[in-house]
Amino acid sequence: MEINDLHTFLYDYFTAHHCEIVLNQNGMLTVQLTEEMDRALMNRPFYWHYIKKMGHPGEPKQLTLITNPEKRDGKHEWIHYGSPRLHQIVNHLRDHEKYTKLFERVETYKNQALFPWLIANIKISYQGKQKKDEMVSIGLHLVNGTMRLKMMEELQYKELQNTISDYCYTITPMIKLHSGFKRIEKVLETYVDDQDHDWALQSQKTMAEEIDLLSHFYKNKTDEETMQKEISEIKKRYSPYIKFDVINGGLFYLAENAV
Structure with missing residues (x-):
């Protein structure tokens, strides 16, 4: 990012x-x-x-x-x-x-529809020999399925409030929240799969080298329990993995031309 x-x-x-x-x-x-x-x-x-x-x-x-x-x-x-x-x-x-429900403020004197967006700010953590965190803001239109990245930037200049403006009404979502989160998760998985994962290979290489060095150290020793405990610590330190954490998000009702 x-x-x-x-x-x-x-x-x-x-x-x-x-x-x-x-x-x-x-x-x-x-x-x-x-x-x-x-x-x-x-x-x-x-x-x-x-x-x-x-x-x-x-x-x-x-x-x-x-x-x-x-x-x-x-x-x-x-x-x-x-x-x-x-x-x-x-x-x-x-x-x-963590979760909120907001409405775009609209000045109007005639009926105005507001459309539901599921918006989530998600931290992607890359864990291994080196650690890196990445923040992603993503929005999903819960009626037509449109998806937008950098959604918080899109909303930066929009005025949002806890109550719906006069003359406005909300459109019922066609996509359920659970299904929406699954779609977002799938997009993030594809995004991560497309990244360069040399960092993970380096972590695995370092882990193998550390375990090999430890094995040589314990070669003529009989303390198997201690060796296995130290190997377990090495694996915990270097085994590469990626995780998603939803930092916050919510349901945002926006005018049709909002984004």
Whole structure:
């Protein structure tokens, strides 16, 4: 996934949580956190406990994240796939806002149909000798089956709300949610199959070399149980596999020309 996708993901995340975007340019994102987001991300429980005990409103911090490695300056926080900060954000989404139901805000004085989209933000984890995470945003039109990648970017400038606008009505999905997730899963499996899997071959090679070295070490020893335990640890460390994690998503009702 390109760095711009990570940047857009972060922009969407903070704007969705009502944080003011102070700076957004050249792979740098500065946001003014709300109290809620400061509590969630900045690890200052004693500050907030003290400030509330004193009866003061408190001052949420500003957070500057660098998504472009070429812009790293040592003063601000570089965020990338696999970084603790990104894992923290992903875990916050998973714990608090995994599924939602939203409607596009439409100004109209005549009947307007809104069509159902199943949208999922999914983390693909490549595990082996080296680890890599990739974020994918995908949307499925639940009436005609159209599928779109980078769906969150498509919705970046759409105004969404929890209630349906006046004069609007929803179209009943033709594709059930369970079937929709299966379609998305199939697309992701095809996407992964088409990738270069040299990383997996390298992991298997390293695993075989480590086990061979360990076998030579235990060649004249009788501690079979310990050797098998260490072999098991090597396999756990190097055996390549790929997994999908649904970070969040939901049902979005959009106007026909929304995307």
